[in-house]
Every structure is written in C-alpha cells, then in structure tokens.
Amino acid sequence: MSAACYRDELVGLFGYPVDENPTVVMIEAGFRELGLKYRYITMEVRSENLETAVKSLKALGFKGANCTIPHKVEVLKYLDHVAPDARIIGAVNTIYVKDGETYGENTDGKGFILSMQDAGVVLEGKKIVVLGAGGAAKAITVELAMAGAAHIMVINRDVNRGTALAANLNDKTPVKASYTAWKRTYQLPSDTDILVQATNIGLYPDTSCPDIDYDSILPGMVVCDVIPNPPHTEFLKRAGARGARTFDGLGMLVNQGRIGFKLWTGMEAPVEVMKAALAKEFAE
Numbered sequence: 348m349s350a351a352c353y354r355d356e357l358v359g360l361f362g363y364p365v366d367e368n369p370t371v372v373m374i375e376a377g378f379r380e381l382g383l384k385y386r387y388i389t390m391e392v393r394s395e396n397l398e399t400a401v402k403s404l405k406a407l408g409f410k411g412a413n414c415t416i417p418h419k420v421e422v423l424k425y426l427d428h429v430a431p432d433a434r435i436i437g438a439v440n441t442i443y444v445k446d447g448e449t450y451g452e453n454t455d456g457k458g459f460i461l462s463m464q465d466a467g468v469v470l471e472g473k474k475i476v477v478l479g480a481g482g483a484a485k486a487i488t489v490e491l492a493m494a495g496a497a498h499i500m501v502i503n504r505d506v507n508r509g510t511a512l513a514a515n516l517n518d519k520t521p522v523k524a525s526y527t528a529w530k531r532t533y534q535l536p537s538d539t540d541i542l543v544q545a546t547n548i549g550l551y552p553d554t555s556c557p558d559i560d561y562d563s564i565l566p567g568m569v570v571c572d573v574i575p576n577p578p579h580t581e582f583l584k585r586a587g588a589r590g591a592r593t594f595d596g597l598g599m600l601v602n603q604g605r606i607g608f609k610l611w612t613g614m615e616a617p618v619e620v621m622k623a624a625l626a627k628e629f630a631e
C-alpha cells in the first residue's frame with residue numbers, strides 16, 4: 348500500500364456571470380510551476396446563494412476564494428473578518444480561511460501598488476489624478492492614500508460617485524482628495540506626478556481613449572491603466588509617446604493574484620509564469 352494523497356487543496360472564484368473570467372489560467376499556471384497539489388475552481392454563484400457559498404468554504408475545507416461581480420460588496424456581510432482597507436474601500440475580492448474563520452481582503456489596489464513599487468516608483472508625497480470613481484478607482488485610491496500619497500484628484504462623469512469617493516478618502520484616510528466633474532476634455536495640472544486610468548475605456552473590444560488633453564502629459568510622469576486586455580491600450584500608447592513611464596493593467600491583475608496566491612498557499616507566486624499564461628490567454 349502506498350501513502351498517496353488523492354485530495355487536492357481547493358481555492359476558487361465566486362461570480363455571476365463568471366464563465367469568461369480567466370483567473371483560473373493564471374493561478375493554476377502558478378500551482379503547476381511550483382508543483383502544488385492545489386486546484387482553482389471557477390464557480391457560478393448567484394446572489395441568493397452567496398451566503399451559503401461563503402459558509403461552504405469552511406465546510407468543504409477550501410483555503411479561500413476570489414470574489415467577482417456582483418458579489419464584491421455584498422460578501423462583506425458574510426465574512427468573519429474584513430481587513431481595514433477593504434472595509435474603507437467597501438469591497439472584498441479575496442477570501443482566505445484560517446483556523447476555521449473567513450478573512451476578506453481587497454487585493455485590487457494592493458496589486459496596483461505592488462506593480463509600481465516593484466518598479467521603484469515612490470508614492471509618498473505624490474500628486475495623483477485618477478480617472479473614474481468605480482470599484483477599481485476606489486480600491487486604488489485607498490491604497491495610494493495608505494501608501495502616503497499627498498493629493499488625489501478624482502475625475503468622473505457621474506457627480507455623485509465622484510464626490511462620494513473624494514469624501515470617503517478625506518474622511519477615512521490621511522490623503523487630501525478633491526473631485527472635478529468630467530464634462531469636457533480634461534487638462535492635467537502640470538505638477539501631476541501620477542495619472543491613473545481607472546474607467547472601463549479601452550477594454551477589449553473598445554479601442555477608444557479617455558477624453559483628456561494628451562499634450563498635458565509631460566515627460567517623466569507616471570501613467571497607469573487598469574485595463575488588462577489589451578495590456579497596451581491606445582491610452583498607454585499615447586502617454587508613452589509623450590515620454591511618460593507607463594504601467595499596464597495586466598501587471599496590476601497578476602500582482603493582485605500574487606497576493607491571494609501567497610495567502611492561500613503560503614508560497615511566493617511565480618509572477619512571470621502567471622503573467623505569461625494570462626497574456627497568452629488574452630492574445631488568443
């Protein structure tokens with residue numbers, strides 16, 4: 348008789364719709380690279396079943412799960428613990444189970460920060476302009492505030508959403524935040540250090556660009572896009588042509604996955620392997 352173990356450690360993804368979410372490709376590439384006996388299962392979970400699904404993580408012995416639309420906000424109600432930054436953001440995208448209890452984290456903004464810090468970008472004391480005020484913008488701005496940014500200017504079409512984000516940052520984080528309504532072509536202040544594109548604009552198959560004055564992007568500015576597919580958006584191409592240092596949404600996506608990977612497995616994620624797996628998926 349051998350002492351073989353036929354059981355896999357389990358993690359996964361809750362969402363609806365979820366069929367086209369490629370996270371499994373990235374995470375399982377990481378498991379294979381490290382020879383881990385782990386599986387990442389993509390699960391269709393409807394809103395009315397979210398509570399049971401979260402509780403089931405414990406019953407089924409899952410190490411954790413990612414959470415995507417429409418559950419990122421609702422899931423907070425069903426977790427035993429929520430990280431302070433995820434509570435300020437108001438959304439959780441990563442759950443891990445420890446000692447029989449569920450913990451919620453938001454790794455979207457942290458992934459964004461990691462991809463910049465890995466490249467040596469200093470965030471402390473910086474003046475930052477963020478286009479958009481949705482889930483991605485919320486996660487990124489809270490983490491930028493926690494990382495010591497001096498000022499965040501939120502630019503958004505919807506006044507209520509834009510105002511609420513700036514107010515939340517001023518109330519709950521150390522950063523100074525303001526809001527400008529996006530009614531016409533936006534001109535960046537010349538002392539902007541970092542510009543973050545956090546709207547849906549440019550997501551495949553859209554090839555349009557945010558309505559900003561591209562001549563106001565100056566050489567040396569750091570310009571980031573959250574769009575992972577395609578990684579080289581028209582926005583980043585235009586910013587690069589102005590001499591900006593650019594960061595794509597694929598790096599952000601892989602780095603947020605890297606944080607979950609470590610929480611679930613205790614191992615450092617093989618980032619380059621995971622990035623290549625995802626980039627191949629997007630290219631097909």
Ligand code: NDP
Binds near residue numbers: 503504601
């Ligand atoms: P939300 O729906 O929560 O927010 C969308 C935001 O985009 C809103 O601020 C909206 O403005 C703005 N917007 C959309 N279309 C336009 C337009 N034509 N002109 C101006 N503003 C526009 O989405 P999320 O924040 O969750 O996601 C945004 C993008 O971020 C997605 O494309 C997603 O793929 C990407 N993302 C990437 C991640 C990564 O790891 N790389 C992680 C998470 C998200 P308004 O309020 O005025 O409607």
